[in-house]
Amino acid sequence: MKRVALTITGIQARDLVRSRWILAYTGFFLLLSEGLLRFSGDEAKALLSLATASLMIIPLAALVLATIYVYTTREFTELLLAQPIRRSSLYAGLYAGLALPAAAGFLIGVATPFLLRGGGDPSQRGALVALLLVGTALTCAFTAIAFCVALRTEDRLRGVGVSLGVWLLLAVAYDGLVLTIVALFGDYPIERPVLALMFANPIDLGRLLLLMRLDASALLGYTGAVFARFFGGPAGTWLAAGMLLLWIAAPVAVGARWFRRKDF
Amino acid sequence: MIEFRGVTKRFGDAHVLRGVDLTIARGRVMGLVGPNGAGKTTLIKLLLGLAHPTGGDVRVDGVSILGDVAYRTRIGYMPQIARFPENLAAGELFRMLRTLRGVNAPMDDGLIDRLGLAEHLDKPLRVLSGGTRQKVNAALGLMFRPDVLVLDEPTAGLDPLSSATLKDEILRRNEAGATVLVTSHIMSELEDLCDEVAFLLDGSVRYAGPIGKLTEQTRQKNLERAIAALMIREVA
Numbered sequence: 001m002k003r004v005a006l007t008i009t010g011i012q013a014r015d016l017v018r019s020r021w022i023l024a025y026t027g028f029f030l031l032l033s034e035g036l037l038r039f040s041g042d043e044a045k046a047l048l049s050l051a052t053a054s055l056m057i058i059p060l061a062a063l064v065l066a067t068i069y070v071y072t073t074r075e076f077t078e079l080l081l082a083q084p085i086r087r088s089s090l091y092a093g094l095y096a097g098l099a100l101p102a103a104a105g106f107l108i109g110v111a112t113p114f115l116l117r118g119g120g121d122p123s124q125r126g127a128l129v130a131l132l133l134v135g136t137a138l139t140c141a142f143t144a145i146a147f148c149v150a151l152r153t154e155d156r157l158r159g160v161g162v163s164l165g166v167w168l169l170l171a172v173a174y175d176g177l178v179l180t181i182v183a184l185f186g187d188y189p190i191e192r193p194v195l196a197l198m199f200a201n202p203i204d205l206g207r208l209l210l211l212m213r214l215d216a217s218a219l220l221g222y223t224g225a226v227f228a229r230f231f232g233g234p235a236g237t238w239l240a241a242g243m244l245l246l247w248i249a250a251p252v253a254v255g256a257r258w259f260r261r262k263d264f
Numbered sequence: 265m266i267e268f269r270g271v272t273k274r275f276g277d278a279h280v281l282r283g284v285d286l287t288i289a290r291g292r293v294m295g296l297v298g299p300n301g302a303g304k305t306t307l308i309k310l311l312l313g314l315a316h317p318t319g320g321d322v323r324v325d326g327v328s329i330l331g332d333v334a335y336r337t338r339i340g341y342m343p344q345i346a347r348f349p350e351n352l353a354a355g356e357l358f359r360m361l362r363t364l365r366g367v368n369a370p371m372d373d374g375l376i377d378r379l380g381l382a383e384h385l386d387k388p389l390r391v392l393s394g395g396t397r398q399k400v401n402a403a404l405g406l407m408f409r410p411d412v413l414v415l416d417e418p419t420a421g422l423d424p425l426s427s428a429t430l431k432d433e434i435l436r437r438n439e440a441g442a443t444v445l446v447t448s449h450i451m452s453e454l455e456d457l458c459d460e461v462a463f464l465l466d467g468s469v470r471y472a473g474p475i476g477k478l479t480e481q482t483r484q485k486n487l488e489r490a491i492a493a494l495m496i497r498e499v500a
Contacts, residue, residue, distance in 0.1 A: 007363045014352065019351055073349060074347075075345050076348055078343060081314050082312040082343075083361065083364050083365060084335070084365060085333065261316075263275070263314070263315035264314040264315060
């Protein structure tokens, strides 16, 4: 099982690492990280800008890259399915072969400029690590979501459309929707429902984790502000981190189930 | 031996297979013919485990393949479309399949040379011509000395010389004892390769047996005309 999954992860990662996609993705974060460090002059500010950009870009790139890749490798996947291997191993291999190169691209791109500066300002190191961890978690979560979308949508164009829709909803429209709900039901005790809404969005969870670290609660958004009031301190961090991990585990599990049952 | 027993397959409201009974005896070459949408590809996918039947059973050498994985060590599959991850080299694909099928899997060492692929092993697949990629595709199916060979439109996109080489390889595998199931739109090709044909229409088998018997029955001079006669009769 492990040998099979590792073999497939290896072959897929090799294909992706040689593709322009991952190179461009890594280059983007490299330029962004280097540019912000060089021109903002203040490492804390650079990290904050990097965090804001990562929260938008990572979900978009992971969704689009993974959806398109699953579609373009459809025939290859069918060839692999005809081999004497279990579907669960194949799925694990294909998923890891997508998530790992994407996460590596982000990590290398963001971290290299800091490493070249000897690790950067020690006081900001916690924030940098938080950014790298949250970015990796979001990559894993949205790669899994993209997998689910591509498995359930036969038509490629529609699949990419659905993925873009997921991104628009969670990354762009979400805070506005929450504020609308708050404005409509402001007379009721709605803090708990609002908290639930935050748990329902991995990007919000990532933002919360980063901004609590970066000491920039003004940028938390509505759900984050409510959350910070409810759970300040380490308990809140662990809760949000746990929820974010659940946002990886749940789509991965759903994708595995769909992959096992799918008719190719 | 490959057996389909009362196999049905529904995709939503579409009945793609409506009770297929078909037996391919060990060591025989069976051609699968029928118009587009008749269910040929679906039937192949069920044999490979790519899709699950709605009803009925599929057996290889008397053992049901449903829920099984190990039987695929004995199957070689050449899909219709040769699309591979484009930044990989053919050599990497061969090594990968080798690892997946177990290091002890029997290998046909001369195959790469006979198909003229040796010089292309290290190039990225994206720079290979369509014909060469199709040969890589064929090699992936034939490489591990399969007992059961499944080929979907094997000679599509091949020049006459490569096409002849591939047919030789298929027959060589068959002489070594492999049971072969092959689809094609080129009837003369099936006449070259096959002992028997199965004619599929609207999800069920309308004829299965020797080619000679079919041409005799329909009083036609070759397979193409015999199948055409069958289709006219079925539609009328």
